[in-house]
Amino acid sequence: MGKVMILNGSPRAPKSNSKIYSDIFRKYCKLDTEYFNISKTNHIELCKKIGEFSDVLVVFPLYADSLPVTLLNFLKNLELNPPEKKPVISLLVNCGFIEYQQNDIAVKMMEQFCKKNEYKMGSVLKIGSGEAILTTFFNVLVKMKIRRLAYSVANKKYKTFTLTMPLSKRSFIKASTKYWDNYGKNNGVTHEEMDTMNIES
Amino acid sequence: MSEKMKLILSDTNLNIKPQNDTTFIDLSSLKITNCVGCFGCWTKTPGKCVIRDDAVKVYPLIAKSDRVMYISRTKYGGYDTVMKTMLERAIPIQKAFIRLVNGETHHVQRDVLPKSATIIAYGEISDEEKEIFKDLILRNAYNMNFTDYNIIFTSEEMLEETVRGEVLKWEK
Numbered sequence: 001m002g003k004v005m006i007l008n009g010s011p012r013a014p015k016s017n018s019k020i021y022s023d024i025f026r027k028y029c030k031l032d033t034e035y036f037n038i039s040k041t042n043h044i045e046l047c048k049k050i051g052e053f054s055d056v057l058v059v060f061p062l063y064a065d066s067l068p069v070t071l072l073n074f075l076k077n078l079e080l081n082p083p084e085k086k087p088v089i090s091l092l093v094n095c096g097f098i099e100y101q102q103n104d105i106a107v108k109m110m111e112q113f114c115k116k117n118e119y120k121m122g123s124v125l126k127i128g129s130g131e132a133i134l135t136t137f138f139n140v141l142v143k144m145k146i147r148r149l150a151y152s153v154a155n156k157k158y159k160t161f162t163l164t165m166p167l168s169k170r171s172f173i174k175a176s177t178k179y180w181d182n183y184g185k186n187n188g189v190t191h192e193e194m195d196t197m198n199i200e201s
Numbered sequence: 202m203s204e205k206m207k208l209i210l211s212d213t214n215l216n217i218k219p220q221n222d223t224t225f226i227d228l229s230s231l232k233i234t235n236c237v238g239c240f241g242c243w244t245k246t247p248g249k250c251v252i253r254d255d256a257v258k259v260y261p262l263i264a265k266s267d268r269v270m271y272i273s274r275t276k277y278g279g280y281d282t283v284m285k286t287m288l289e290r291a292i293p294i295q296k297a298f299i300r301l302v303n304g305e306t307h308h309v310q311r312d313v314l315p316k317s318a319t320i321i322a323y324g325e326i327s328d329e330e331k332e333i334f335k336d337l338i339l340r341n342a343y344n345m346n347f348t349d350y351n352i353i354f355t356s357e358e359m360l361e362e363t364v365r366g367e368v369l370k371w372e373k
Binding site: 012016061073075076099102105110112173176183186198 | 235236237238239240243244245247248249257260261264276277278279280281282285286288289291292293294296297298299300301304305306307311312313329330333336337340341344
């Protein structure tokens with residue numbers, strides 16, 4: 001029986017959507033799972049543990065079109081401190097844009113890491129509209145898709161899955177504006193203030 | 202927006218002497234920590250990063266420049282840590298709000314000049330990594346307001362010479 005290590009590569013790991021995605025995965029995965037945030041200080045500890053698992057699920061957001069630095073730095077350390085037994089690496093990547101395809105570069109970079117370091121790539125779930133989808137009634141789609149991801153990892157039937165909000169782009173832009181307006185409102189900041197053209201002034 | 206400028210961001214110090222209208226920044230000499238994804242620059246202090254380190258001096262210059270040159274080692278087909286850390290910290294120059302660019306959703310820019318970009322990627326880069334990097338810069342072009350761009354791959358040994366050649370082209 002395998003065991004899955006879940007690595008959260010979000011810079012705001014404990015409060016991140018990646019944590020929520022990870023929790024959903026843990027709920028549906030029939031294998032034992034262990035969850036870890038990647039921090040600046042625990043790379044070596046994680047490198048030592050990784051060999052104990054049959055599978056790793058790396059959960060992360062897209063940052064500036066590619067891997068977040070938090071994850072990139074960990075991968076560089078893992079390259080220097082490889083485990084004896086290498087697990088299969090699966091991915092759950094999300095971006096705030098409606099096009100889940102905007103995650104493709106990050107997935108290709110992870111494939112490069114795996115190829116260079118002789119890890120087998122497992123399943124991939126690419127989520128679009130990933131910042132807001134969990135707060136909408138479309139979160140039922142998230143659960144369904146992560147359930148399928150968890151099944152594929154547990155049964156070693158690795159596959160690529162995709163998901164985004166089933167909205168037109170125009171509707172998505174309207175919904176995302178509302179989402180960010182509410183975000184600002186919770187901080188006491190108006191739409192007009194958030195819409196400023198000023199930078200550092 | 203004040204006068205236009207040219208900006209060279211490098212992840213390593215280089216012995217080059219650009220003209221007066223060009224600012225050269227060696228990012229490796231600055232103190233720049235990584236973005237913590239708090240969305241403060243969008244929803245608390247719009248246009249300003251809540252982390253007050255050297256990055257706050259750099260992203261306004263990115264916004265003001267109509268020509269940029271980014272010089273970076275690559276890793277797994279993307280920018281290596283030093284450049285990537287700065288680019289992640291540059292999100293205060295964008296708004297949280299989304300717009301359509303060439304039919305795709307992207308963030309709305311604040312007062313950011315459209316720019317012509319030269320990207321110099323150096324190190325040992327495989328053909329596969331080069332293809333990923335080209336795809337990455339295409340995506341950056343949409344998100345970072347590039348009107349046009351040129352990607353140059355070079356070795357570490359040839360880096361300074363390559364940069365000098367590109368800076369000379371700017372000066373013509």
